[in-house]
Amino acid sequence: xxxxxxYLVLSAILFSIGVAAFLIKRNIISVFMSIELMxxxxxxxxxxxxxxxxxxxxxxxxNGQIFVFFVMVVAAAEAAVGLAIIIxxxxxxxxxxxxxxxxxxx
Amino acid sequence: xxxxLHLWLLPIxxxxxFLVNGLVGRKLPKAFVTTVALVASLIPAIQVAGIVTKFGSxxxxxxxxxxxxITAGAFHAGFAFQLDQLTLVMLCVVTGVGFLIHVYSVGxxxxxxxxxxxxxxxxxxLFFMLTLVLAENFLLMFVGWEGVGLASxxxxxxxxxxxxxxxxxxxxxIVNRIGDFGFLIAMFLLIAxxxxxxxxxxxxxxxxxxxxxxxxxxAIALFLVLGATxxxxxxxxxxxxxxxxxxxxxxxxxxxxxxMVTAGVYMVARTHVIFDRSPLALTVVATIGVATAFFAATxxxxxxxxxxxxxxxxxxxxxxxxxGCGVAAYSAGIFHLVTHAFFxxxxxxxxxxxxxxxxxxxxxxxxxGLRTKIPVTFxxxxxxxFAISGVPPLAGFVSKDEILYQAFIxxxxxxxxxxxxxxxxxxxxxxxxxxxxxxxxxxxxxxxxAQEDNHGAPVHARSDTKLTLEAEPHAHPVHESPWVMLGPxxxxxxxxxxxxxxxxxxxxxxxxxxxHFLEPxxxxxxxxxxxxxxxxxxxxxxxxxxxxxxxxHHLELMLALTSTLVAFLGWxxxxxxxxxxxxxxxxxxxxxxxxxxLVRNKYWVDEIYGALIVAPVLFIARWLxxxxxxxxxxxxxxxxxxxxxQGFGALVARIQSGNIRSYAGWLALFAAVLLAVSYFGLTAxxxxx
Numbered sequence: 001x002x003x004x005x006x007y008l009v010l011s012a013i014l015f016s017i018g019v020a021a022f023l024i025k026r027n028i029i030s031v032f033m034s035i036e037l038m039x040x041x042x043x044x045x046x047x048x049x050x051x052x053x054x055x056x057x058x059x060x061x062x063n064g065q066i067f068v069f070f071v072m073v074v075a076a077a078e079a080a081v082g083l084a085i086i087i088x089x090x091x092x093x094x095x096x097x098x099x100x101x102x103x104x105x106x
Numbered sequence: 107x108x109x110x111l112h113l114w115l116l117p118i119x120x121x122x123x124f125l126v127n128g129l130v131g132r133k134l135p136k137a138f139v140t141t142v143a144l145v146a147s148l149i150p151a152i153q154v155a156g157i158v159t160k161f162g163s164x165x166x167x168x169x170x171x172x173x174x175x176i177t178a179g180a181f182h183a184g185f186a187f188q189l190d191q192l193t194l195v196m197l198c199v200v201t202g203v204g205f206l207i208h209v210y211s212v213g214x215x216x217x218x219x220x221x222x223x224x225x226x227x228x229x230x231x232l233f234f235m236l237t238l239v240l241a242e243n244f245l246l247m248f249v250g251w252e253g254v255g256l257a258s259x260x261x262x263x264x265x266x267x268x269x270x271x272x273x274x275x276x277x278x279x280i281v282n283r284i285g286d287f288g289f290l291i292a293m294f295l296l297i298a299x300x301x302x303x304x305x306x307x308x309x310x311x312x313x314x315x316x317x318x319x320x321x322x323x324x325a326i327a328l329f330l331v332l333g334a335t336x337x338x339x340x341x342x343x344x345x346x347x348x349x350x351x352x353x354x355x356x357x358x359x360x361x362x363x364x365x366m367v368t369a370g371v372y373m374v375a376r377t378h379v380i381f382d383r384s385p386l387a388l389t390v391v392a393t394i395g396v397a398t399a400f401f402a403a404t405x406x407x408x409x410x411x412x413x414x415x416x417x418x419x420x421x422x423x424x425x426x427x428x429x430g431c432g433v434a435a436y437s438a439g440i441f442h443l444v445t446h447a448f449f450x451x452x453x454x455x456x457x458x459x460x461x462x463x464x465x466x467x468x469x470x471x472x473x474x475g476l477r478t479k480i481p482v483t484f485x486x487x488x489x490x491x492f493a494i495s496g497v498p499p500l501a502g503f504v505s506k507d508e509i510l511y512q513a514f515i516x517x518x519x520x521x522x523x524x525x526x527x528x529x530x531x532x533x534x535x536x537x538x539x540x541x542x543x544x545x546x547x548x549x550x551x552x553x554x555x556a557q558e559d560n561h562g563a564p565v566h567a568r569s570d571t572k573l574t575l576e577a578e579p580h581a582h583p584v585h586e587s588p589w590v591m592l593g594p595x596x597x598x599x600x601x602x603x604x605x606x607x608x609x610x611x612x613x614x615x616x617x618x619x620x621x622h623f624l625e626p627x628x629x630x631x632x633x634x635x636x637x638x639x640x641x642x643x644x645x646x647x648x649x650x651x652x653x654x655x656x657x658x659h660h661l662e663l664m665l666a667l668t669s670t671l672v673a674f675l676g677w678x679x680x681x682x683x684x685x686x687x688x689x690x691x692x693x694x695x696x697x698x699x700x701x702x703x704l705v706r707n708k709y710w711v712d713e714i715y716g717a718l719i720v721a722p723v724l725f726i727a728r729w730l731x732x733x734x735x736x737x738x739x740x741x742x743x744x745x746x747x748x749x750x751x752q753g754f755g756a757l758v759a760r761i762q763s764g765n766i767r768s769y770a771g772w773l774a775l776f777a778a779v780l781l782a783v784s785y786f787g788l789t790a791x792x793x794x795x
Binding site for chain 2: 019022023098099101
């Protein structure tokens with residue numbers, strides 16, 4: 001079977017890609033996608049730990065999986081609200097460049 | 107149980123007048139303001155008259171306590187008023203002369219701006235002055251003491267748009283502040299030693315302890331003297347009084363001649379129990395008094411501003427009162443206070459009438475020949491001049507001779523005091539008759555040597571610098587004042603003539619009623635003192651002013667004769683110099699140039715004070731406290747704190763760029779740091795050792 005380290009390394013790589021994309025990309029949609037990527041990297045880590053925990057204790061441990069469902073729900077809701085906000089911003093400012101959306105700057 | 111005299115009404119009525127005129131007087135018609143002011147000063151006078159009629163039936167001292175003011179632990183100070191012989195005398199002077207001067211002011215101030223303001227201040231003054239003389243404890247007395255200083259300041263600076271008047275007001279206030287410092291310290295010492303500021307409590311504690319001599323009592327007395335020298339314009343704090351002549355003339359008459367400036371004398375007499383135990387303090391009082399009397403009289407000789415002559419004369423006469431108190435003849439000092447109130451108020455009011463007649467001219471060098479033009483003023487002023495010069499049997503002669511006699515029989519340098527006092531009497535007579543001749547006799551002199559000055563302005567021009575100015579266009583021809591002004595003059599003139607008979611000395615066949623009347627209030631301590639000095643013959647015996655014995659009538663007669671002679675001598679000199687040979691003074695001035703300019707410039711005392719005290723204080727205030735402490739330390743400190751916060755804030759504010767990605771970057775960076783720390787541990791670095 002696949003050792004847990006593989007999953008965790010994959011999760012870390014995905015998370016790092018997400019962070020890097022979050023920092024580098026200028027388009028809000030891309031930023032949004034990188035957030036999703038980070039969330040799913042975390043989900044992967046949760047699932048891996050959940051499985052590992054079940055093997056150690058000998059019983060089925062579902063806590064991590066429940067967390068993942070929560071994250072997915074939140075992510076879905078966030079996608080709905082976030083996309084609505086993005087559309088509203090685009091209508092108002094006619095751009096999706098995050099560097100130009102800085103009204104709250106001092 | 108004494109009847110309730112409602113003593114509190116005495117000060118409250120003028121205060122009500124002050125409130126009415128001060129708050130709404132601006133909008134009221136002049137007649138109403140006048141009525142309020144006069145009624146507010148007349149009611150206390152009537153009440154005092156009522157008290158006089160009941161006075162015989164009172165148990166003295168009559169105290170009326172209106173309630174507690176301050177309670178702190180065992181210390182109490184109340185709103186307590188006291189009435190005894192001394193208070194009654196002061197009440198008569200303050201309300202009587204005060205009312206007359208209010209009446210006079212109606213005529214004098216009628217054309218002035220701020221008529222309502224003037225009367226509001228005058229009533230305020232009466233309120234505080236009555237509080238001062240009625241107070242039963244030092245603290246309440248101090249309230250009045252400060253209050254009359256305030257009223258004095260307001261009235262000196264009445265013409266506040268004129269810089270010299272505003273400065274004179276400030277000078278009076280600040281110089282008085284030095285004296286008040288002494289009064290305050292004395293009160294602190296009293297609280298420390300007696301735990302009370304009530305007269306009766308303090309004095310009974312002292313009387314109960316005959317072994318208390320000198321020591322802390324001397325300290326208290328000397329601080330009280332400092333207070334008195336400030337208020338009563340004695341050396342070294344007399345400098346404010348001549349400048350106070352910037353105020354309207356009725357103010358000079360009421361506050362700076364008749365009443366307020368005598369508060370110091372009253373205070374010494376009131377606290378005589380303390381002074382009786384301190385021969386040193388008494389000697390200091392007498393020395394200050396006689397020195398001031400002489401010093402001010404010499405300055406008065408060469409002044410050319412009619413009001414300034416009278417100002418220095420006031421300082422000089424106050425010196426006499428101090429001398430009287432200093433030789434433990436308090437009743438003589440108070441007697442002179444009363445007669446002086448009559449004739450000096452009269453002199454000022456008459457001088458005001460002269461100034462009024464000449465439409466604001468105050469320089470005696472341009473006066474002259476007014477005798478026939480303003481006859482009532484002339485005759486009343488003549489009475490005052492003769493009274494102050496000590497011509498028998500007028501008021502000044504009686505009271506001044508009483509003081510000189512008491513000084514003569516006092517031990518410890520009494521003869522010196524007497525000699526200087528006698529010389530001063532001659533000088534007094536000289537400068538008063540000089541004023542008389544210069545104002546009323548000869549021909550009206552052209553105003554060639556005068557400065558162009560407004561109503562009440564001082565004349566600082568030296569007589570040797572001839573300023574050739576155009577003759578001032580006078581608004582009116584010389585005119586006699588209206589009867590509302592002359593009435594008070596006549597009444598005061600009568601009082602100046604007959605006032606002396608209140609205390610006509612026994613040596614001249616009188617009964618010296620005034621002294622006997624005051625005896626219970628100011629002389630009781632002598633009896634107890636006599637007993638105590640027998641009880642403790644050691645230590646205290648060397649410098650004790652002996653209780654005044656009944657007196658040697660023959661000696662007193664001789665002294666009276668001498669001083670009368672001196673008074674006439676002064677008159678004679680004045681007659682020669684300013685009437686018979688008017689060219690002589692100028693020639694003398696050139697011959698004695700050094701002395702002349704020394705005295706003419708008032709011994710440069712103002713300049714010396716300016717250089718020795720004012721300049722260093724200003725220097726310290728401006729540079730040490732102003733620049734170093736205020737600007738460098740305080741401003742610097744707060745500014746540094748402010749700028750530090752601001753700079754730090756600017757630094758930190760750069761983090762909040764508004765750029766979401768930079769926030770995310772910081773977040774990621776510190777998350778990584780946190781991760782690294784939690785993984786490797788904080789101590790990993792140190793454990794390598």
